[in-house]
Amino acid sequence: MNKRNNFQRYLFRTEYEGTAYGGWQRQHNAPSIQEEIENAFATVVRSPCRIVGAGRTDAGVHARRQAAHIDLKTGIDTRKLRFSVNSILPPDIHVYDLKSVSPEFHARYDATKRSYRYYLNSENHPLVRNRTWTVVHKVNWQKTSRSVSALCGAHDFSAFCSSGCGTENMVCTVSKASLTFHNDGYIFCIEADRFLYKMVRSIVGTLVDVGRGKIRRSLAAVLRSRDRNTAGQTAPSKGLVLHDVLYPEEL
Numbered sequence: 001m002n003k004r005n006n007f008q009r010y011l012f013r014t015e016y017e018g019t020a021y022g023g024w025q026r027q028h029n030a031p032s033i034q035e036e037i038e039n040a041f042a043t044v045v046r047s048p049c050r051i052v053g054a055g056r057t058d059a060g061v062h063a064r065r066q067a068a069h070i071d072l073k074t075g076i077d078t079r080k081l082r083f084s085v086n087s088i089l090p091p092d093i094h095v096y097d098l099k100s101v102s103p104e105f106h107a108r109y110d111a112t113k114r115s116y117r118y119y120l121n122s123e124n125h126p127l128v129r130n131r132t133w134t135v136v137h138k139v140n141w142q143k144t145s146r147s148v149s150a151l152c153g154a155h156d157f158s159a160f161c162s163s164g165c166g167t168e169n170m171v172c173t174v175s176k177a178s179l180t181f182h183n184d185g186y187i188f189c190i191e192a193d194r195f196l197y198k199m200v201r202s203i204v205g206t207l208v209d210v211g212r213g214k215i216r217r218s219l220a221a222v223l224r225s226r227d228r229n230t231a232g233q234t235a236p237s238k239g240l241v242l243h244d245v246l247y248p249e250e251l
Contacts, residue, residue: 008074011101012082014066017092019130019238024056024066033057033093037068040088040095044081045072054107054245055114058198060237062131067245069107113175113246115191116200119239120208121184132185133204133239139211141186144179147210150220151177151190151203158226160202162234170196170226179207189243198234206232 014037022030026038034051041049054067072081078098085095119132122139154173161170176191188204206222209215209232215222222230 006074007071007103008076008100009069009071009103009105010078010098011067011069011105011107012098013096014063014068015094015096016063016066017130018057018060018062020092022059023061024053024063030059033063033066036089036093037085037095040085041070041072043088044084045076052107054111055195055242057240057242058237061240061242062238063242065244066242067107067111067247069101069105107245110247111245112248113191113193114195115176115189115243115246116195117241117243118188118200118204118235119241120186120188120204123184125184130238131241133236135208137208137212139208140213141179141181141211144207144211144219147207147219148177148179148188150218150223155223156226157196157199157223159222159228159231160199160206161196161228162198162202163228165197167196172196172199201235201237201240202228202231204235204239208235209233 014033016033018033020031021033024033026032026035034053038049038051041051049070051068051070057063057066082095082098089095121132121134124134125132151174154171156170157172158170172192172194174190174192176189178189180187188207190200190203206215206219210219215232217230
């Protein structure tokens with residue numbers, strides 16, 4: 001955290017199409033969203049920049065309202081800065097809503113909720129093939145839709161956490177969850193205080209396997225088991241979108 005008087009902390013949002021990237025976080029073996037944005041800011045302000053995101057997204061995952069903060073010198077024209085940064089960024093990444101915040105603000109730790117959306121289709125639609133999962137199997141979508149409510153509340157989500165999770169706390173509080181029909185496809189929406197590694201994709205894959213009859217247990221029973229072996233497949237990353245990151249109104 002930078003408390004020097006000549007620096008100001010800024011919060012911004014970014015939308016990106018994650019197909020070409022190894023995920024949000026900087027890494028040695030693949031391009032990342034973080035690297036592209038940091039490099040763009042550094043080019044404009046002519047100084048090394050570090051951004052802190054509200055969370056990570058995996059390779060191929062997209063975002064609509066990812067949040068991040070950055071420390072920059074005071075007196076910056078945010079409108080011109082945003083325009084200049086976006087002129088450097090590749091067309092699949094865009095920065096917006098750049099605004100000053102308290103020096104104590106933290107994009108990750110001050111977030112109260114995060115929401116994801118997962119897009120599924122029953123037929124191939126080439127125009128959105130990088131942003132939806134085409135499920136070719138016959139699925140009882142009404143059955144899967146009815147089971148989604150079991151996710152709401154505070155639960156141990158061990159059954160939906162992939163190996164390499166890296167946390168001992170498996171409890172997440174889900175405030176909203178739904179599966180709705182939209183434009184010849186389905187959208188799974190979920191909002192929670194936190195998410196485990198590949199949790200949303202594991203839930204979606206399990207929902208599809210329950211709807212196919214491949215898993216005989218209910219979604220609620222899988223959740224109660226706390227055993228990843230009882231859950232279904234991990235859905236592809238391309239259908240997942242980090243939809244929003246929420247903060248207290250006073251921030």
